[in-house]
Amino acid sequence: MNVNFLYLKKNYLSIKDEIDQKIFQILDKTNYILGEEVKTFETNFANYLGIEYFVGVANGTDALEIAIQSLELDNDSEILVQDNTFISTCLGIVYNNHKIVNCDINPETFMINLDDVKNKITSKTKVLILVHLYGLVPNMDEVLKICEENNIILVEDCAQAHGASFKGRKVGTFGKLSCFSFYPGKNLGAYGDGGGIGTNDKLLYEKISKIRNTGSIIKYEHEIIGRNSRLDTIQAGILDIKLKYLDSNNENRRNVAKIYYEQLKMTKEIELPKVLENVIPVWHLFVVKTDKRDDLKDFLTKNGITTLIHYPKAISEHGAFSNLNLFNCENSLKTCKIILSLPMYPELDETSIKYVCDKIKEFFQNNQ
Numbered sequence: 001m002n003v004n005f006l007y008l009k010k011n012y013l014s015i016k017d018e019i020d021q022k023i024f025q026i027l028d029k030t031n032y033i034l035g036e037e038v039k040t041f042e043t044n045f046a047n048y049l050g051i052e053y054f055v056g057v058a059n060g061t062d063a064l065e066i067a068i069q070s071l072e073l074d075n076d077s078e079i080l081v082q083d084n085t086f087i088s089t090c091l092g093i094v095y096n097n098h099k100i101v102n103c104d105i106n107p108e109t110f111m112i113n114l115d116d117v118k119n120k121i122t123s124k125t126k127v128l129i130l131v132h133l134y135g136l137v138p139n140m141d142e143v144l145k146i147c148e149e150n151n152i153i154l155v156e157d158c159a160q161a162h163g164a165s166f167k168g169r170k171v172g173t174f175g176k177l178s179c180f181s182f183y184p185g186k187n188l189g190a191y192g193d194g195g196g197i198g199t200n201d202k203l204l205y206e207k208i209s210k211i212r213n214t215g216s217i218i219k220y221e222h223e224i225i226g227r228n229s230r231l232d233t234i235q236a237g238i239l240d241i242k243l244k245y246l247d248s249n250n251e252n253r254r255n256v257a258k259i260y261y262e263q264l265k266m267t268k269e270i271e272l273p274k275v276l277e278n279v280i281p282v283w284h285l286f287v288v289k290t291d292k293r294d295d296l297k298d299f300l301t302k303n304g305i306t307t308l309i310h311y312p313k314a315i316s317e318h319g320a321f322s323n324l325n326l327f328n329c330e331n332s333l334k335t336c337k338i339i340l341s342l343p344m345y346p347e348l349d350e351t352s353i354k355y356v357c358d359k360i361k362e363f364f365q366n367n368q
């Protein structure tokens, strides 16, 4: 039996007619750049989140970079970020000539360690980029309290958490700015690159709308130095259709997770991910921990099961940042070596999940 890690084709086929029709409609209208579909999706996604404004951009990396740029911070500003995340979370800090202050994680929750955050706050700390890694959410009451007490701007990296919530409030509504990616494999994924920035701040909304479109909202009037980072009309049209299915897809992911929990709860060699109180996760990734990670991964591969590692290296370990003198974060460095992401997508069926779990149990029976 083969179990894919992701199965985008299955999802496409389930909505093919609607999607194909929309794409052909846009091809026919030829409004390829900032067509009305972009505005429609921006409005619908803002309403979905429960936020005033949303601006589509070219991808999630740009979203993070433009979000930081829009804040117009002093060059020597320090930005706190967790040490175990996708590199894009940090690229916008460097592009804008600010300083990455990498913080350790809480190994049980994979979320940023707030004690370490407190220790690393200085007079130059201006922003905390909070990552809702794997579709999980930290205690947002505590996060907001630290930001308020220390006058720190909260920017959320929601690239893995479309639709996740804390106390009924969706992620992406807590920060001054929130950044999303619509990369195909994300919970809300386009059929190419895409991203966007949410905010309740009208001035930031207007500034970001200009930055993404060469500094202009009125054609050929460029009031600020912008760039070209627009959400493509065809991608916006696709996203607007897929948005209707986001909640049911997330519900399916939670059902997949539920079966993993049931099947693996007696397997003591595996540590299952922990969801905090008041959180509804969206399981972008289902990440387990084991000291025998590499051997287990090989065994699963031999049995037709694809697994991945998110991420094999901490932020401080990347060559790209080797001259930045980043902190060594003990838990983050350790976690990289024991995490394994199991197959996870909304259409993953019970037979396949049980097969994965049976193979995991078989591995540990033979490797005591």
Ligand SMILES: *Cc1c(COP(=O)(O)O)cnc(C)c1O
Pocket (backbone or CB within 6 Å): 059, 060, 061, 062, 085, 086, 088, 089, 131, 157, 159, 160, 180, 181, 182, 183, 193, 194, 195
């Ligand atoms: C995917 C991702 C990004 C970057 O998004 P792209 O659209 O691929 O540029 C940023 N942060 C996190 C946590 C991500 O998972």
